[in-house]
Amino acid sequence: MLSLRQLSLASFAIGQSLGLVWNTYDGEGFPACYNVTEVHNATSVDNIAELVKDAASRGLRVRAAGKGHMWYDTQCSDEPTVIIRTENVNRIWDFDLEAGTVMVEAGVTFFQLADYLHVRGANMGTGLVNWNISIAGSVAMGAHRSSLRENSAVVGGVHAMDIVDASGEIRHIERDEDDDEWLAASTSLGLLGVVSRLKMSIYPDTKIWAMQETLDEKDVLDGDIDALIGPYATANFWWWPYKRKFRWRYYENVPLNESDQEGFQSTFSVTPVEAIAARTLMDSGKYLPSSNWLMEEIFFGQWSNPNFREKTTNEPIEKWPVYGYHYDVLIGGLYPDQRPVWDYDLRGYTLELAFPMTRANEMLKRVRQLFDAEAKKLIFMTSTYRSGINIKFGKPHKDFLGQVTYGTSDGEDWSKGTIMFDFPTYRPTAGDHKRYNEQFYINLANKLVDEFPCRPHWTKNTRDVFKRAVKNLDKNNLARFKAIKDQYDPNGVFRSVVGEIIGLYD
Ligand SMILES: Cc1cc2nc3c(=O)[nH]c(=O)nc-3n(C[C@H](O)[C@H](O)[C@H](O)COP(=O)(O)OP(=O)(O)OC[C@H]3O[C@@H](n4cnc5c(N)ncnc54)[C@H](O)[C@@H]3O)c2cc1C
Ligand SMILES: *[C@@H]1O[C@H](CO)[C@@H](O)[C@H](O)[C@H]1NC(C)=O
Ligand SMILES: *[C@@H]1O[C@H](CO)[C@@H](O)[C@H](O)[C@H]1NC(C)=O
Numbered sequence: 001m002l003s004l005r006q007l008s009l010a011s012f013a014i015g016q017s018l019g020l021v022w023n024t025y026d027g028e029g030f031p032a033c034y035n036v037t038e039v040h041n042a043t044s045v046d047n048i049a050e051l052v053k054d055a056a057s058r059g060l061r062v063r064a065a066g067k068g069h070m071w072y073d074t075q076c077s078d079e080p081t082v083i084i085r086t087e088n089v090n091r092i093w094d095f096d097l098e099a100g101t102v103m104v105e106a107g108v109t110f111f112q113l114a115d116y117l118h119v120r121g122a123n124m125g126t127g128l129v130n131w132n133i134s135i136a137g138s139v140a141m142g143a144h145r146s147s148l149r150e151n152s153a154v155v156g157g158v159h160a161m162d163i164v165d166a167s168g169e170i171r172h173i174e175r176d177e178d179d180d181e182w183l184a185a186s187t188s189l190g191l192l193g194v195v196s197r198l199k200m201s202i203y204p205d206t207k208i209w210a211m212q213e214t215l216d217e218k219d220v221l222d223g224d225i226d227a228l229i230g231p232y233a234t235a236n237f238w239w240w241p242y243k244r245k246f247r248w249r250y251y252e253n254v255p256l257n258e259s260d261q262e263g264f265q266s267t268f269s270v271t272p273v274e275a276i277a278a279r280t281l282m283d284s285g286k287y288l289p290s291s292n293w294l295m296e297e298i299f300f301g302q303w304s305n306p307n308f309r310e311k312t313t314n315e316p317i318e319k320w321p322v323y324g325y326h327y328d329v330l331i332g333g334l335y336p337d338q339r340p341v342w343d344y345d346l347r348g349y350t351l352e353l354a355f356p357m358t359r360a361n362e363m364l365k366r367v368r369q370l371f372d373a374e375a376k377k378l379i380f381m382t383s384t385y386r387s388g389i390n391i392k393f394g395k396p397h398k399d400f401l402g403q404v405t406y407g408t409s410d411g412e413d414w415s416k417g418t419i420m421f422d423f424p425t426y427r428p429t430a431g432d433h434k435r436y437n438e439q440f441y442i443n444l445a446n447k448l449v450d451e452f453p454c455r456p457h458w459t460k461n462t463r464d465v466f467k468r469a470v471k472n473l474d475k476n477n478l479a480r481f482k483a484i485k486d487q488y489d490p491n492g493v494f495r496s497v498v499g500e501i502i503g504l505y506d
């Protein structure tokens with residue numbers, strides 16, 4: 001019943017219930033929940049409803065679990081909790097390309113749906129996150145890709161959903177921006193219940209053209225960022241602060257007959273030799289900043305060539321632009337002969353905050369100032385992540401708790417979209433696992449949260465960042481969300497530390 005990788009024995013005392021730790025996809029040492037009493041592999045939506053009813057009747061908390069693709073100990077509350085795994089509840093049905101919709105269950109992952117659609121001549125558009133992640137888990141937590149022009153939030157492609165509430169009732173919610181129930185369900189943080197079925201938008205399949213260029217830092221910091229990102233189906237930057245460069249990646253739909261190339265992207269695949277070299281160098285970077293400078297130099301060089309292979313031959317693709325099928329180019333997956341970085345103990349911390357586009361240049365310049373302030377002390381900070389600091393973008397989507405919502409009482413104009421500062425960093429394998437100049441990262445997060453009206457990504461920040469960021473959330477939206485939460489879950493069966501921090505159980 002227990003998945004060994006995700007579950008480790010934490011503590012038990014005589015006469016008390018067994019408290020187990022539920023881990024993130026990173027496994028042992030990366031807790032998502034501290035007080036798990038049972039783990040169930042749900043077998044159907046009705047079974048999810050029965051499991052919720054049963055746990056609630058025994059006074060236990062419940063959290064759904066998809067693929068564990070989150071970073072910190074924020075999935076559950078710290079009270080005894082039952083985990084309901086959705087992985088085996090993964091039917092796809094009612095494919096209708098003419099109507100432009102398909103139905104999926106809670107455990108369906110992006111790659112599962114992409115494969116299903118591709119053989120039927122369809123794709124799911126631009127609201128893509130990553131391959132081995134559940135679509136429902138992404139919708140629950142407000143996850144997104146990067147686009148100002150097209151849907152970037154995954155929920156942007158959702159027409160309707162079913163949520164199992166705390167009484168085990170299955171509630172159906174249709175997309176309707178005038179309905180508080182929809183505005184709460186759209187980014188629910190799993191606090192209304194288990195997102196169990198989704199009606200998703202689909203489109204006739206296309207190929208995608210991917211291009212990448214290198215920009216000087218000043219051309220972005222002082223540049224027209226909207227003009228660089230806005231025109232494309234999806235686009236993002238990767239920032240290399242030590243090199244003072246940006247990589248600019250952009251993608252566009254092209255007809256299926258535009259090219260025979262079948263490019264397949266991989267962001268996470270690595271060879272053992274590369275992985276061990278990177279890990280050794282970055283572990284030494286905990287003490288020796290020069291190792292990190294060198295690593296940024298190496299990563300920057302590697303990330304200049306396309307991180308794509310030709311799918312039919314498995315040969316590296318050497319030249320931009322790259323063409324391929326929709327999902328293969330936008331997400332891809334693992335190369336058949338390689339493993340993901342985390343299998344080699346290359347793990348990360350992260351921080352992600354969303355800012356209004358109207359303040360994009362100001363925000364990036366502020367981050368640069370904070371880097372420069374360290375440099376004045378002769379501390380030169382770098383990106384210790386293989387693709388650099390990820391700068392993403394979000395088309396507005398109205399709801400109560402999403403990162404890309406608009407019309408909030410902070411007086412900021414969020415209607416032009418958002419820019420996300422997503423700063424993954426290497427987590428040293430040794431000692432206290434703190435990074436070189438750890439305090440810099442904490443100060444950076446605190447200053448951005450205090451100085452800008454920014455919003456946290458709901459699975460990419462620590463409890464401390466959430467606590468500090470609460471002041472930036474719209475009080476009225478929180479109150480309206482709470483009113484719906486109280487209908488779905490009056491006793492806090494689905495509570496999480498995130499829900500607690502944003503004040504839903506006070
Ligand atoms: C390598 C990697 C890349 C990522 N890339 C991106 C990205 O590009 N953009 C982005 O926005 N995010 C990204 N994420 C974050 C990811 O999209 C979210 O953390 C997402 O919620 C993970 O889904 P999961 O299926 O793994 O759920 P889990 O990690 O198992 O759960 C995450 C949270 O969602 C809740 N939950 C899960 N399923 C349901 C459900 N059916 N109903 C209600 N609540 C549920 C859980 O209780 C938990 O609180 C990435 C994460 C990783 C590890
Ligand atoms: C639940 O699924 C996981 C992963 O597929 C598996 O490791 C575990 O043994 C399953 N538990 C039960 C009770 O079937
Ligand atoms: C997806 O995640 C599961 C764990 O939930 C793992 O067993 C499987 O190998 C992963 N698949 C890929 C292709 O990474």
Ligand SMILES: *[C@@H]1O[C@H](CO)[C@@H](O)[C@H](O)[C@H]1NC(C)=O
Pocket residue numbers: 019034035078079080
């Ligand atoms: C688990 O929950 C119990 C009951 O609320 C609490 O006493 C205990 O401290 C919790 N354990 C952990 C590890 O949080």
Ligand SMILES: *[C@@H]1O[C@H](CO)[C@@H](O)[C@H](O)[C@H]1NC(C)=O
Pocket residue numbers: 255257258
């Ligand atoms: C692709 O197909 C369209 C319509 O069938 C045709 O007009 C176009 O010339 C084709 N393009 C190429 C590059 O073959």
